[in-house]
Amino acid sequence: MTALEIRLRIIFTNPKQFRCFHPSQSSIQNPNTMEPEQQLSQETSKKAAKKEAAKAEKLRRRQEAAAASNAASGVAGVSIEELDPLAANYGDIPIKDIQSSVVSGQVWTTVSSLTDELKDQTVLIRGRAQAIRAVGKKMAFLTVREKGFTVQCVLTVAPDLVSTQMVKYATAISKESFVDIEGVVTVPPEAIKGASQQVEVQVRKIHCVNRAATVLPINVEDASRSEVEIEKALEAGEQLVRVNQDTRLNYRILDMRTPANQGIFRLECQVSNLFRQFLLNEDFVEINTPKLTAGTSEGGAAVFKLEYKKQPACLAQSPQLHKQMAICGDFGCVFIVGPVFRAEDSYTHRHLCEFTGLDAEFEIKEHYSEVMDIVDRLFVGMFDKLNERCQKELEAIGKQYPFQPLKYLRKTLRLTFEEGIQMLKDAGVEVDPLGDLNTETERTLGKLVLEKYGTEFYILHRYPLAVRPFYTMPCPDNDAYSNSFDVFIRGEEIISGAQRVHVPELLESRAKECGIDVKTISTYIDSFRYGAPPHGGFGVGLERVVMLFCALDNIRKTSLFPRDPRRLEP
Amino acid sequence: MTALEIRLRIIFTNPKQFRCFHPSQSSIQNPNTMEPEQQLSQETSKKAAKKEAAKAEKLRRRQEAAAASNAASGVAGVSIEELDPLAANYGDIPIKDIQSSVVSGQVWTTVSSLTDELKDQTVLIRGRAQAIRAVGKKMAFLTVREKGFTVQCVLTVAPDLVSTQMVKYATAISKESFVDIEGVVTVPPEAIKGASQQVEVQVRKIHCVNRAATVLPINVEDASRSEVEIEKALEAGEQLVRVNQDTRLNYRILDMRTPANQGIFRLECQVSNLFRQFLLNEDFVEINTPKLTAGTSEGGAAVFKLEYKKQPACLAQSPQLHKQMAICGDFGCVFIVGPVFRAEDSYTHRHLCEFTGLDAEFEIKEHYSEVMDIVDRLFVGMFDKLNERCQKELEAIGKQYPFQPLKYLRKTLRLTFEEGIQMLKDAGVEVDPLGDLNTETERTLGKLVLEKYGTEFYILHRYPLAVRPFYTMPCPDNDAYSNSFDVFIRGEEIISGAQRVHVPELLESRAKECGIDVKTISTYIDSFRYGAPPHGGFGVGLERVVMLFCALDNIRKTSLFPRDPRRLEP
Structure with missing residues (x-):
């Protein structure tokens, strides 16, 4: 295409058309003119030719788009004088070029990898235009963000490199639009405050991949x-x-795009990954248990009910029953990572109607301390690795929500419930020795434990039987207590665990004592009639672990799309 | 306890009481007689004393139980003559001993690790009594199974080692009961046919941990x-x-206890683990998307509806909308492993109402081939590792369900939909060139591909737009087709993928064209208004991958607790 042709196109083209996307509208190559027989024969040469044609077509469209940008930057129509010989270096990329027209072989560099090692090299980056600032008509700064990392890109008018029209084009890009920027990496003498990367990119080409709306609901x-x-x-x-x-x-x-949130959800991914890897190394099997169940889940209230092919059904409140059934099915040690559903009306800082449960269940030989041993090793190892591997993430989170690193011991402290009650009593806090602890008391105990033992992570065990679910094994020496435990981070519960009842008769009588209609859980109880090993396990709330590890104030901060009694969207 | 004391206890003890479990009933140490002050002072020495007392108590109970076993083996009452001096070496373990009374420090050896390297060593194993066979009154064979591995245990009457009463006790144990066996490992000269381990255990002690019902619904x-x-x-x-x-x-x-099923679900665990590890290595972030959603999921039929706190809600048919929203939220590359729900009435060999989806979504630069590239490397690597790491599992599955290893190429074959249609036409199969393939046609095409290209794993791409979901990007050169693909194993679909529409106006018009009420998905469509990168992704059915990798005939074989239109239990 000659310069004249470009000029003619500018005059006859509505610039808006280049954000028009329907493929048939701007298609140049008419598929009807191609012979189908030809398409199937001589595949290789045809493919090569096609690729060439596509490349040429792409170039043409880029020039066309660039010309249109020129046109757009003019106030009323475009005069020949305004035509920018550098027009191909900026403009909106036509939709066709990102609609799988061609594989160009171009390589994009990630923003996070832009360091002084790349000094003087030409790089191509794709990211969001986070902030754009014009300095007169001849200079502009553009902060480009990718996955929470930011780099400062500089446009300076210079002959044969950057035109005033290009600077004008860049400064008109709406915030949060996606841009492709080609430029040279430079290292400024002073620290860059407004970006994570300590280099600049001297822009040579800038193309808008996809524009964001000019007005955003939040910045x-x-x-x-x-x-x-x-x-x-x-x-x-x-x-x-x-x-x-x-x-x-x-x-x-x-x-979600803030550096803190990028950090939070990357950290959350590591928590479930470390949970998994630890257990896989210990020969656990990851299983998938159904969320749709007959009856009423664990027999409690707070279940979401639905109709399942004309049968009454509900959403599992936890994988408890099925993970125990898998133990009866010889898997030895299993774990599940998946959603759990609670129709509770709790509108607190730490309850959600849907959250991610990390559940483990396994055969034990003699004692529920075997379960606490696993929890101890798993979490101490996890905390170590989070501190080690997620420094960038923790830093990003801490920058917006400052917190002190979690204090924990090499060997996790274990206190009995009775010991906990005594500590509270000694501190003048009145508590029912056989009742449950409330949020406030748990926090107080957390403070007392921190003062006395120097840890914010500990296990409280031998809970009163009355406050635990029916499947919890009573203590052998005193059935007012149970072989169970809770685990706390910074005074808040993140894990519940226990030895389970593996004898069907006891299980049935315990269910009845807890007011559960045993008919609704008969398949579960029956599972223990065909030979069941002694076993135990625990359940962790993923979002709580992340919230408390980072001392965040609300569980909604650690759930990507939280669900609470008032929120079902987005 | 002296021999006389034991004898006296036998006379006054109902043997059935030892399967009685309620802790208060057989508790010897009365907690009421203990002083609470004492409990808190001098912790260490108290703990040591307690441990000693518990050990002594445990020994007493074992002897008592053994004596009771003696009693039980007698026909009517127990005479002194019948008393077995080896009584402590067998019997039912009282519930208290496995109810967290004591940590004995005993070490159990796993059945799978019983090899000739342990020859002449004394081992303690815990497993199920799979089969018990008496040979006269002086010998018995007991096959013990743990996690699908089996070992033959032998009882032979010998002075001071094994008594006839002990053989009698062993042969009366119900199948599938859990037993603790202590014995010496021997290596028989000939191969053992009925067990996986090629050693025997010469039994010295046998205790029943928990009995199974004597009649089982299936063997x-x-x-x-x-x-x-x-x-x-x-x-x-x-x-x-x-x-x-x-x-x-x-x-x-x-x-679940069959070796084949133990293999299937261990293999399934590896599939999702390999999926995860590959993507984590490629810098993907694992996220958790809500299963409870407002509106009607992807707008189609076949959703499970429910009431969510007086709002209409449904279960997500896939994480499609939320994973794309996470891409709009700057995560770059994400994946989700979790349940997906389909209220379809399909009662076929390959449909379930709840299954595990492996979903990935990520930014692409130019072309949907970037998505196919990931699928290619991910699955070829996965198949390699499954064949390498899961030999035992594959062998166990193949023994019950014989199959040929999957044939796949180092670089996965890619055919366009048009090429596929042509192959079918050439083979005389009539198909609509712009319609979808049915199960039968897919299988036929699979056979043709295997004959022509020697692979049972391939990608078919450029599907007709009309048969793909509304969020699929049309082809740039012909909008009768789309930038999408399906992946097949042995002629059956396991993966669907595509470039998605990232331009909100096109997305909205495509949704309307597909008859979807855009109001119900407005938060999804709005996500693309704040700047969205070109992106694509794919979804895999976990159970299908395992079913087809092992050439199994029904997806219910690869779902631990399958849910279909007729089955909501167990």
Whole structure:
């Protein structure tokens, strides 16, 4: 295509058309003119030719788009004088070029890998235009973000490299749009404050891949701000935007993009991965248990009911019954990672209607301490590895939500429930020695334990039988207590575990004592009639582990799309 | 306790009481006689004393139980003459001893590790009494099974080692009961046919941990038999029991115990583990998406509806919408392993109402071939590792359900849908060139591909747009086709994937064209308004991968607790 042809196209082209996407509209190559026989014969040469044609077509479209950008940047029509010879270096990429037209072989560099090692090299990056700032008409700064990492890109007008039209084009890009930037890596003498990467990219080409709406419901920079920053600014007389929890969740797609949230969910991924890898190394089998169940799950209230092919059904409140059945089925040691459903009306900082359960169950030989041993090794190892491997993530989280690293011992502290009650009593806290602890008392005990033993992670065991589920094994010496335990981080419960009742007669009588209609769980109880080993296990709330490891104040911060009694969207 | 004391206890003890479990009933140490102050002072010495007392108590109970076993083996009452001086070496373990009374420090050896390297060593094993065979009154063989591995245990009457009463006790143990056996490992000169381990255990002690009911609904040995064995026996005039699919599933707890099923679910665990590890290595983030959603999931029929806190809700048919939203939220590459729900009325060999989805979604730069590239490397690597690491499992599965190893190429074959249609046409199969393939046609094409290209694993891409979901990106050159693909194993579909529409206007119009009420998916569509990268992804059915890798005939064989239109239990 000659320069004249380009000019003619500009005059006859509505620039908006280049954001028009329907493939048939802007298709140049008419498939009807191609002979189908030809398509099947001589495959290789045809493919090569096709690739060439596609490349040529792509170039043509880029030029066309660039020309259109020129046109768009003019106020009314485009004069020949305004035509920019560098037009092909910027503009919106036509949809066809990202609709699987061609495999160009181009290589994109990730933003996180932009370091001074790449000094003077030309790189191609794709990311979001997080912030754009013009300095007069001849310079602009553009912060590009990819997966929470940011780099400062600089446009400076220079002959044969960057035109004023290009700077104008760049500064008009809406925030959060996706851009492809080609440029040269430079290392500025001073530290860069507004970006994670300590290099700059001197822009040579900039193309918009896909534009964001010009008005966004929340600004990612606002959502990334810490309370400390907001308060400091306020002291200095500046009122910064504070994005509240509900707004964040309503526009989770935008909120998710903050460095802290990128860190939180990458950390969460590591928690479940470390849980899995530890147990797989210990010869556990990961199984999948059904979430749709007949009857009423574990017999309690707070289940979501539904109709299943004209039968009454409900969503499993936990994989408890099925994981025990798998133990009766000879798997020895199993674990499950999956959603659990609680129709509770709790609207607290630590309850969700749907969360991710990390569940383990296994044969034990003699004592529920075997279960606590696994929990101890698993979590101490996990905390070590999180601190070691997730430094970047923890840093990003801490920057917005400052916290102290978790204090834990090499060998996890174990206190009996009675010992815990005594500590509370000694501190003047009145508690029912055979009742459950409430959130407040748990926190107080957490503080007492931290003072006395120097740990924020400990196990409380031998809980009163009355406050545990029917399948919990009573203590051998005193059936007011049970072979069970809870585990706490920073004074809040994250794990419940126990030895289970493996004798069907006892299981049945315990269920009855707990007011459960045994008919609704008969397949479960029957499982123990065909020979069952002594066994135990535990369940962990994934979101709670992450929340408490990072001392976050609300479980909604660690659930990607939280579900609570009032929230079913997005 | 002296011999006299034991004798006296026998006379006054009802042997059945030792299977009685309620802790308060057989508790000797009365907690009321203990002083609480004492419990808290001098912790260490108290603990040591307690441990000693518990050990002594345990020994006492074992002797008591052994004596009771003696009593039980007598016909009417026990005379002093019948008293066996070896009584402590066998009997039922009282519930208290496995109710967390004591940590004995004993070490159990796993059945799978019993090899000739342990010759002449004394081992303690715990497993199920799979089969018990008496040879006269002086000898018995007992096959003990643990996690699908079996070992032959031998009782031979010998002075000071094994008494006739002990043989009698052993032969009366019900099948599938859990036993603790202590004995010496010997290596017989000839191969052992009836057990996986090629050593024997010469029994010195045998204690029943927990008894199974004497009559079982299905026999694990029957359930373990292959069709070939049944037919061979029939030819020889012997009618063996054949356990049908529905009976197996009704008593899944027993069916699960067969070596083939132990293999299948261990293999399944490896499939999801390999899926995960591959993607984690490629910098993907595992996320958890909600299963409870507002609206109607992907807008189709076949959703399970429920009431969520007085709002209409449904169970997600896949994590499709939320995984794309996570891409709009900057995670770059994500995956999800979790349950998906389909309220379809399909009662076929390959449909379930709840199954495990392995889902991936990620930014692409230009072309949906980037998605196929990941699928290719992921699955070829997975098949390699399954064949390498899961030999024992594959052998166990093949023994009951014989199959040929999957044929696959180093670089996965890719055919366009048009090429596939042409192959079918050439073979005389009439198909709609723009319609979907049915199960039968897919199988035929699988056979043709195997003949022509020598692979049972291939990708078919550029599907007609009309047969794909609304969020599928149309082809750039012909919008009758789409940037999508399916992947087949042995002629059956296991994966669907595509480039997705990342432009909100096109997404909205495509949804409308597909008859979807866009209001019900407005949060999803809005996600693309705030800047969305080109992206693609795929979804895999875990149970299908395992079924087809092992050429099994029914997906219910690879779901631990299958859910189909007629089955919601166990």
